[in-house]
Amino acid sequence: MGADPTLRDRFEHGLAAPICLTWELTYACNLACSHCLSSSGRRDPLELSTSEAKALIDEIAAMQIFYINIGGGEPMIRRDFFELIEHAVNQKVGVKFSTNGTRIDAEAARRLAAIDYLDIQISIDGADAETSDRIRGVGSYDQARRAMDHLRDANFGEFKISVVMTRDSIEQLDEFEALASYYGAQLRLTRLRPSGRGVDVWESLHPTREQNRRLYQWLLERPQVLTGDSFFHLSALGDPLDGLNLCGAGRVVCLIDPVGEVYACPFVIHDEFRAGNVREAGFAHVWTQSPLFTSLREPGSPGACASCGSYDACRGGCMAAKFFTGLELSDPDPECVFGHGETALEARRVTLRPTPSPDHSKRVTLRLSAR
Amino acid sequence: MSVSATSAFDASAPWQLSEQVSLRDEAFGALAYHHVNRRLVFLKSPELVAIVRGLSSFSSAHEAIDAHVDSSQHQRYVSALSSLFNSELLSGR
Numbered sequence: 186m187g188a189d190p191t192l193r194d195r196f197e198h199g200l201a202a203p204i205c206l207t208w209e210l211t212y213a214c215n216l217a218c219s220h221c222l223s224s225s226g227r228r229d230p231l232e233l234s235t236s237e238a239k240a241l242i243d244e245i246a247a248m249q250i251f252y253i254n255i256g257g258g259e260p261m262i263r264r265d266f267f268e269l270i271e272h273a274v275n276q277k278v279g280v281k282f283s284t285n286g287t288r289i290d291a292e293a294a295r296r297l298a299a300i301d302y303l304d305i306q307i308s309i310d311g312a313d314a315e316t317s318d319r320i321r322g323v324g325s326y327d328q329a330r331r332a333m334d335h336l337r338d339a340n341f342g343e344f345k346i347s348v349v350m351t352r353d354s355i356e357q358l359d360e361f362e363a364l365a366s367y368y369g370a371q372l373r374l375t376r377l378r379p380s381g382r383g384v385d386v387w388e389s390l391h392p393t394r395e396q397n398r399r400l401y402q403w404l405l406e407r408p409q410v411l412t413g414d415s416f417f418h419l420s421a422l423g424d425p426l427d428g429l430n431l432c433g434a435g436r437v438v439c440l441i442d443p444v445g446e447v448y449a450c451p452f453v454i455h456d457e458f459r460a461g462n463v464r465e466a467g468f469a470h471v472w473t474q475s476p477l478f479t480s481l482r483e484p485g486s487p488g489a490c491a492s493c494g495s496y497d498a499c500r501g502g503c504m505a506a507k508f509f510t511g512l513e514l515s516d517p518d519p520e521c522v523f524g525h526g527e528t529a530l531e532a533r534r535v536t537l538r539p540t541p542s543p544d545h546s547k548r549v550t551l552r553l554s555a556r
Numbered sequence: 557m558s559v560s561a562t563s564a565f566d567a568s569a570p571w572q573l574s575e576q577v578s579l580r581d582e583a584f585g586a587l588a589y590h591h592v593n594r595r596l597v598f599l600k601s602p603e604l605v606a607i608v609r610g611l612s613s614f615s616s617a618h619e620a621i622d623a624h625v626d627s628s629q630h631q632r633y634v635s636a637l638s639s640l641f642n643s644e645l646l647s648g649r
Contacts (some may be wrong), residue, residue: 192584202580204587251580251596252594253589
């Protein structure tokens with residue numbers, strides 16, 4: 186996808202159906218990554234039943250949504266995981282799912298390899314166990330590597346290795362590239378966002394301005410590296426990165442959470458960005474009728490970025506990154522390449538940042554010693 | 557599998573939308589998605605969408621184009637179909 190300006194304008198007004206629909210199947214997770222976008226851990230007792238989930242897939246097929254991105258939590262924890270993805274691909278709704286890999290043993294890998302229109306993203310957060318496990322928990326890197334081994338042995342084909350760019354992982358770009366090439370996999374890098382539990386680690390882990398510049402250059406030289414349009418805020422540095430280079434929230438992107446709530450994008454699980462629930466009138470109704478989505482499709486104001494010559498390149502950056510760092514949506518992106526975001530962060534009025542609305546993190550048990 | 561730049565689109569041959577491709581109408585034209593190579597392609601005019609949908613009812617791409625646009629536009633749509641062909645969206649019949 187090149188950056189066609191007229192097409193970009195069309196997209197800002199929204200599409201008949203999303204291009205990129207993310208569906209978090211469950212909030213249950215066997216890991217507890219420190220940057221989890223959805224604050225996952227515990228299953229929500231109200232999560233969509235198998236029959237509700239299948240009805241949603243039928244509606245997605247009817248809307249001609251070509252593929253869905255399934256995540257969680259850890260989606261493979263759901264007992265009906267295979268039943269649901271098979272229900273989707275049988276209707277030619279492609280599935281790309283993100284997993285920590287812990288449930289991909291040799292048998293699961295063979296089963297996955299037999300399914301058409303299926304794509305898998307295995308998440309790691311470092312090119313070695315020490316770096317990755319600091320975020321994802323002890324043993325998680327080795328488990329992810331075992332899953333990759335199983336997929337390779339089952340001849341799954343080209344899967345994806347997905348990495349969130351932190352201050353540490355961004356120093357290992359060449360190692361990630363080598364790892365992907367070792368498996369014949371595709372590398373996918375995404376932005377660390379202050380969403381979910383990420384709000385607690387963002388300040389210490391988000392890349393420095395100098396690191397972001399290096400990342401931009403590295404990505405420009407490697408258009409084959411996938412980014413999910415994550416780094417469009419860096420396009421202000423010069424030539425646009427591959428992708429639409431706009432905030433797709435409510436326009437080309439949205440998120441359905443495990444209990445059927447529809448949010449504007451995967452990074453804004455918060456009441457302010459909740460458009461409706463698929464249980465009420467169905468997903469198509471929310472996509473076409475929600476007042477929130479209608480307002481997101483109106484031309485945005487450049488706000489504080491109006492006087493910056495690069496506004497056309499970055500469009501003010503990521504809504505979620507602003508919101509969860511306590512900035513106004515009319516402020517620059519907190520990681521603005523020219524440093525305007527840092528100035529805005531220093532001047533921000535709110536000292537209490539918004540926290541994600543539903544928190545499914547595992548409860549921490551405090552042991553009180555009895556005397 | 558990628559198609560090399562030298563492989564040419566023959567507009568005098570009969571074509572159809574590949575069976576691996578889905579088309580979804582949009583206000584600007586349509587989105588096309590290739591389920592195997594996972595490429596997303598934008599058809600940026602309703603006329604192009606009509607031509608592509610009609611390809612299978614004509615014995616050549618030239619005829620399909622002439623049925624929907626006037627001759628001054630003909631070459632433009634041959635180029636548009638050629639680019640769809642290079643994205644593996646069209647298959648021969």
